[in-house]
C-alpha cells in the first residue's frame with residue numbers, strides 16, 4: 181500500500197471506533213466515496229476485500245473523507261459554530277449558543293396527541309412539507325418489521341411524517357438518510373437528529389463534503405443524555421424481564437424515570453438507575469446535551485405537552501416565527517417553566533463533564549485553547 185500523511189480510515193478506526201467513542205452517526209458512511217464502509221451493530225466497518233479491516237487502500241492513496249466527516253475525530257467546531265452562531269460557545273453556556281428560548285406546542289390536536297412532548301418537531305416539518313418550502317424531511321421512522329427500532333428515513337408528505345412523531349430511545353443514524361434525499365433529488369430538506377447527529381451534518385458541511393448537505397435547509401436537534409442498546413434494553417429488560425410485549429407499547433418517555441405506556445392505558449415505570457446500565461457506551465463520551473449545532477433544539481425537560489425550543493440560528497428563528505404566524509405552533513415564555521430550565525442547565529453541565537481533556541473532541545467542552553490547556557495541565561498534575 182502507498183502511504184498518505186492525512187488521517188483516514190486507519191486513524192478513524194484506531195482512535196474513534198476501536199475506542200468506542202464512535203456514536204454511530206453514519207457521517208463516515210455518507211462521506212465514503214468508495215462505498216467501503218457499512219454498519220454492523222451500529223459500528224462502521226470497512227468491507228473492501230482488498231484492505232484489512234483496520235486500514236483502507238484508498239486512504240493510503242490519499243482519501244481522507246471518512247476522517248474529515250467525523251465529529252469525534254478533531255471536529256471543526258470553530259468553523260461549525262462560526263457558521264451557525266457567528267462565534268464559539270461561551271463556556272458559561274453549557275447548553276450552547278442560542279438567540280432565545282421558548283415553550284411551544286402544535287395547534288393540530290392530531291399532532292399534539294402523537295408528538296412526544298408538544299409535537300413541535302412534527303408540526304414544523306409538516307407545515308414545511310404541506311406548503312412546499314420543504315421537499316423532504318430526514319427523520320427516524322419506526323421500522324416496519326422490528327417494534328421500537330427506528331430506521332433513518334426520508335419522508336415527503338405530512339401523512340408519512342405523522343407516523344414518525346414521538347421518541348424512540350434507541351439509536352437511529354438519521355444522517356444516513358441524506359443519501360436517500362440526494363437520490364430523490366430533493367433540494368430543500370430538514371434533518372432531525374439527536375445532538376450528535378445535528379453536529380454530524382454540520383461537520384460534513386464544514387469539511388466541504390457538500391454533496392450530501394447542500395439540500396439541508398433546516399436542522400432540528402433533539403436534546404439527549406443517552407440512547408439505549410436495543411437488544412439489551414428493549415428486548416432484554418423491557419420484553420423479557422418486565423414481560424412487556426413490545427407491540428403493546430404506545431409510548432416510551434423519560435421523565436426522571438423511564439415510563440412505558442401500554443395499549444390498555446397502564447404504565448410501567450423503570451427507575452433510571454435500572455435503565456442506565458443499558459445506555460450505549462458511546463454516550464459516555466458525549467459532551468452535548470442540548471443539540472448545540474442545530475437551528476432549533478427541542479426537549480421535553482420533564483414537562484407534559486410542551487416542547488422547550490432553543491432558537492439558535494437566524495435560519496431557525498425565521499422558520500419558527502413564520503410557523504407561529506401561520507398558526508401551526510403556539511408559544512409561551514420559557515421563563516414560565518423555571519423547573520425545566522433548571523433541568524436543562526443541570527443536564528447540560530453534567531454532560532460537558534463526560535469527556536476527558538485529552539479526548540480528540542475535547543474542544544466541545546473547553547471551547548477556548550486557554551481553557552483546554554488549563555484542563556489538560558490540571559488532568560496531568562492530578563494523574564501524576
Ligand SMILES: Cc1cc2nc3c(=O)[nH]c(=O)nc-3n(C[C@H](O)[C@H](O)[C@H](O)COP(=O)(O)OP(=O)(O)OC[C@H]3O[C@@H](n4cnc5c(N)ncnc54)[C@H](O)[C@@H]3O)c2cc1C
Pocket residue numbers: 294295296297298299300301302303319320321330344345346347348349350351352354372373374402403404405406407434478479480481482487488
Ligand atoms: C433518543 C432520544 C433521547 C432524548 N433525550 C431527551 C432528554 O434526555 N431530555 C429531553 O428533554 N429531551 C430528550 N429528547 C427529546 C424529546 O424526547 C423530544 O424529541 C423533543 O422534546 C421533541 O418533542 P416533540 O413532541 O416536539 O417532537 P415530535 O413531534 O414527537 O417529533 C419527534 C421527532 O423525533 C425523531 N426521533 C424519534 N426517535 C428518534 C431517535 N431515536 N433518533 C433520532 N430522531 C428520533 C422523529 O423522527 C420525529 O421527527 C430525546 C429524544 C430522543 C430521540
Ligand code: SF4
Pocket residue numbers: 188189211212213214215216217226236237238239240243244245246247
Ligand atoms: S479512506 Fe476513503 S475510501 Fe477509505 S473508508 Fe475512508 S472515506 Fe472510505
Ligand code: SF4
Pocket residue numbers: 192196197201202203204205206207208209224249250251252253380
Ligand atoms: S463519523 Fe460517526 S459513525 Fe463514523 S466513526 Fe465518526 S462518530 Fe463513528
Ligand code: SF4
Pocket residue numbers: 203351374375376377404405406407462463464466467468
Ligand atoms: S448522548 Fe450524545 S452520543 Fe449518545 S445518542 Fe445522545 S447525542 Fe448521541
